[in-house]
Amino acid sequence: MPVFRRAKRWLALLSLLSLSSILLAACGENSPSILDTAGPVAASESSLFWLILGISIVIFVLVEGILIFSIIRYRERPGMPNPFQNHGNLKLELVWTVIPTLVLFVILFFTIRGLLYVAPENEPAASASQPRMEVTAVGHQWWWEFYYPNYHVTTADTLEVPVNTTVHVKLFSNNVIHSFWVPALTGKTDVVPGHDNTKWFVAQKEGTYTGICAEYCGTQHANMRFNVKVVNNNDFQTWVSSQQQAATAPTDPLAQKGAALFKNQCASCHGIVGVNLKQFYDTAQECSDLPGGKANGTPQCLIGPNLTHFGSRNLIAGGVLDNNTENGNCDPNNPKLTQQCNLAKWLKDPQGVKPGNDMNIGELTNDQIQQLVAYLEGLK
Numbered sequence: 505m506p507v508f509r510r511a512k513r514w515l516a517l518l519s520l521l522s523l524s525s526i527l528l529a530a531c532g533e534n535s536p537s538i539l540d541t542a543g544p545v546a547a548s549e550s551s552l553f554w555l556i557l558g559i560s561i562v563i564f565v566l567v568e569g570i571l572i573f574s575i576i577r578y579r580e581r582p583g584m585p586n587p588f589q590n591h592g593n594l595k596l597e598l599v600w601t602v603i604p605t606l607v608l609f610v611i612l613f614f615t616i617r618g619l620l621y622v623a624p625e626n627e628p629a630a631s632a633s634q635p636r637m638e639v640t641a642v643g644h645q646w647w648w649e650f651y652y653p654n655y656h657v658t659t660a661d662t663l664e665v666p667v668n669t670t671v672h673v674k675l676f677s678n679n680v681i682h683s684f685w686v687p688a689l690t691g692k693t694d695v696v697p698g699h700d701n702t703k704w705f706v707a708q709k710e711g712t713y714t715g716i717c718a719e720y721c722g723t724q725h726a727n728m729r730f731n732v733k734v735v736n737n738n739d740f741q742t743w744v745s746s747q748q749q750a751a752t753a754p755t756d757p758l759a760q761k762g763a764a765l766f767k768n769q770c771a772s773c774h775g776i777v778g779v780n781l782k783q784f785y786d787t788a789q790e791c792s793d794l795p796g797g798k799a800n801g802t803p804q805c806l807i808g809p810n811l812t813h814f815g816s817r818n819l820i821a822g823g824v825l826d827n828n829t830e831n832g833n834c835d836p837n838n839p840k841l842t843q844q845c846n847l848a849k850w851l852k853d854p855q856g857v858k859p860g861n862d863m864n865i866g867e868l869t870n871d872q873i874q875q876l877v878a879y880l881e882g883l884k
């Protein structure tokens with residue numbers, strides 16, 4: 505029954521196509537793409553992708569075309585003689601060895617050119633039109649800490665940088681291997697304990713870009729996200745000046761209770777400049793969070809993020825939750841605080857939100873959550 509067999513084959517092909525469309529549909533609008541670039545490093549990497557794709561398409565069409573032509577033109581028909589045997593034909597053997605070799609050399613040339621372009625040694629020097637800044641990105645399990653050595657500021661989850669500036673990133677980990685990846689701005693570089701890599705990128709468009717940890721680093725590897733927020737130079741300077749300030753003591757009685765609670769119960773893991781820390785510091789230089797305590801004679805790091813300006817941040821808990829203070833969600837008097845405010849949800853059940861993370865705290869009462877939300881969201 506050839507008709508039946510043909511129908512079955514078409515059915516298989518159709519179901520394969522519809523399956524792949526479901527898979528592709530998962531690539532939503534917010535998912536970062538290496539093809540939607542906002543800076544020269546990512547652009548050079550995606551141009552390599554397009555070049556290889558272009559070459560592959562030409563080869564695919566050519567080879568499949570010749571194959572299909574031969575299948576039809578030289579198919580077996582009754583009474584046909586044996587086809588011409590050309591086994592061991594030197595000319596043909598040379599042609600199909602030399603052409604692929606040349607193609608691979610072309611790809612090798614452009615790959616090496618791309619590697620050299622993005623290499624740390626070829627980071628552009630600072631100029632008037634494109635200044636340079638440094639940042640240390642520290643990979644924790646499972647969140648990113650960012651320290652700005654020129655400004656002496658520490659933050660978490662969002663790396664804020666000025667537009668059209670060469671950002672020199674020192675990558676540091678003293679736990680496991682992570683990988684720093686911002687698809688729209690730069691490719692992946694491993695963050696290896698004991699081997700401090702560096703990388704650079706330039707953002708040419710203002711906006712917020714998603715960053716991802718691209719090396720499996722434990723249970724919450726997929727939830728080790730961050731944002732790169734690219735702003736104009738004035739906004740960046742304003743942001744830096746506000747971040748450099750110590751936290752202001754709250755005046756609201758509820759927030760004051762939250763501050764007292766923080767000092768009692770949270771300060772062994774989290775730092776706030778002006779409360780339990782005198783200043784921001786570079787954990788990559790000045791402390792160690794290796795399990796078990798001190799290493800290299802440096803003091804042990806606080807295990808959690810610095811919260812000095814928590815209320816000004818957009819993300820919580822390594823990018824798992826938005827800091828959704830809009831619409832009065834995190835107004836301490838919101839009767840649905842623990843359902844609507846992400847910070848309250850996090851404080852109520854950190855292990856439920858992000859299982860396996862280091863925030864192992866006893867259960868907080870709703871009053872305590874309300875006080876902590878009032879205090880932390882007030883830390884602008």
Ligand code: CUA
Nearest residue numbers: 682717719721
């Ligand atoms: Cu850090 Cu995966």
